[in-house]
Amino acid sequence: MSRPKDASRRPEPAVTPASPCPCGRAEAYRDCCAAFHQGRAAAPTAERLMRSRYSAFAVGDTGYLLRTWHPTTRPGSLDLEPAQRWTGLDILGTTGGSAFHTEGTVEFRAHFRVHGHADSQYENSRFVREDGKWVYLDALSSV
Numbered sequence: 001m002s003r004p005k006d007a008s009r010r011p012e013p014a015v016t017p018a019s020p021c022p023c024g025r026a027e028a029y030r031d032c033c034a035a036f037h038q039g040r041a042a043a044p045t046a047e048r049l050m051r052s053r054y055s056a057f058a059v060g061d062t063g064y065l066l067r068t069w070h071p072t073t074r075p076g077s078l079d080l081e082p083a084q085r086w087t088g089l090d091i092l093g094t095t096g097g098s099a100f101h102t103e104g105t106v107e108f109r110a111h112f113r114v115h116g117h118a119d120s121q122y123e124n125s126r127f128v129r130e131d132g133k134w135v136y137l138d139a140l141s142s143v
């Protein structure tokens with residue numbers, strides 16, 4: 001069975017270890033955010049943590065999302081919208097967030113499709129380092 005090569009009508013492929021990482025970096029998922037999702041490495045910067053959290057939304061890893069949420073703002077549980085397909089991430093700007101910082105912000109727009117309708121979510125997120133690891137704190141602004 002063949003499908004037309006029309007990207008707008010193609011169903012979203014499932015993310016496999018060899019897929020391009022959903023976060024938009026050049027590496028395969030297994031060499032990029034999967035290392036963080038599986039606990040093989042910790043995100044070295046706030047931006048990498050933000051990207052890995054986006055990837056966690058894309059692969060449905062709610063455990064990772066909760067683990068990388070600051071304990072003071074973390075929800076008790078997280079239900080993802082099953083019909084929501086994450087289609088791309090644009091990092092718009094960052095402050096701090098490097099190996100030399102304990103705080104940082106990442107401004108981004110995350111693109112998704114739900115029930116055939118394309119939409120996006122903007123947020124300027126705040127991250128802090130907790131026990132040496134970057135975690136998501138809260139949104140400074142969002143639309």
Ligand SMILES: [Zn+2]
Nearest residue numbers: 021023032033
């Ligand atoms: Zn990635």
